Amino acid sequence: MLLIIKEFLIVLLLFALVKVAMVIFRPVHEIISSITLSIGKGVIYAATAVIVLPKKISGKASVNVSESNDDIPFSERINKFFKSIAAEAVKLIGIVYMHNKVSYSICPNCFTKYSEPRYVCPKCGTVYHSLEPSNNGVFSIECSCGYKIPVTAYGKRKLKTLCPTCGNENPIPEIESFVIAVIGGRGSGKSTFIENSELSKISTGKEVFYETIIEDETGKEKHIMVVETEGKDFISSENLKQHKYYEYNSGFIFIIDAFSVGSAKNFNNETYILSDVLDTTILNLQKNYNLKPGERIQKPTAFVLAKSDMLDNVNIKKESPKFLIENGEEVFVNKIHNNFTTYKFFKTGLKENQEIINWITRNM
Ligand SMILES: Nc1nc2c(ncn2[C@@H]2O[C@H](COP(=O)(O)OP(=O)(O)OP(=O)(O)O)[C@@H](O)[C@H]2O)c(=O)[nH]1
């Protein structure tokens, strides 16, 4: 009995050491912490073996200590032990293999972001929730249909994968995906902005979004998904909440209807106040990002004036908050200063729209 407690305490101590190492290494890089975990697991297996196995060999333990393990032959236990070590080694190789590959997907059907998809057996269609090297299979496991399903990081990439939330079949991404949400009041010009940008329309049945591939400064390609948030969603922040992509999107395009700007209001047929639309948005972002009061939104946000081409007689200057301040929207501009860290002002236009998407991509 005392022996079991001692073994338990040693294993516990080793786990604690691994955890401490993970916490220390976390800021350096995720990879280091997962490698530490793998090495830690290996150490635990080895320690368990050193502590437990000699007793089994002496024959003492098999008579007195362990009862539940007695029916498993000793050779099989050794075999399992070495398989566990091999599995950890294969996992380590997998971490290195995945180093510069994209490790997550964004489902275009339900906008869930996930790193572990469901895998499908190519022969019988059985769905697997998780495939990892283990003592049940270091390189592959056998499906009930007889097919050998790969469990290595390399092998898994050849399987058909499903979204864990909605079951939509999504390919394994080769490049990283980012979501930009186009937000703004009713009829402000969100759809027009998207239509006048170089984006391809994608309909998944549940959602409509637009996409493009942009190279960043380093020449790395990024898959950009642009989503419009309907005007009616701004009636309450609860409505905004149903749009899951707010949780992990990479930037915002806030469309400002030139006719909703203070001094241009006499031309306006919409009844909302620009500042209220921003309030609702900020409130929602704070809820979804768990921002503390006073903490600012760090996602790059472009504030884009739409319909300025229709206003000859109103002095609206482009690409500067000056046009807003001079036209009675000082409160709105102050709110932007106080709540966003990375933002810029633009106006719509064929050339400008592309510039806006590029600016967000560079700042994501
Ligand atoms: N002249 C001009 N008209 C614009 C511009 N942007 C939008 N419009 C017009 O404004 C109206 C509303 O534009 P939409 O792009 O549908 O606005 P929206 O924000 O998508 O509207 P909802 O989705 O209904 O909230 C349309 O008649 C557009 O043609 C612009 O930059 N210049």
Ligand SMILES: [Mg+2]
């Ligand atoms: Mg629209």
Ligand SMILES: [Zn+2]
């Ligand atoms: Zn199968």
Ligand SMILES: [Zn+2]
């Ligand atoms: Zn999905």
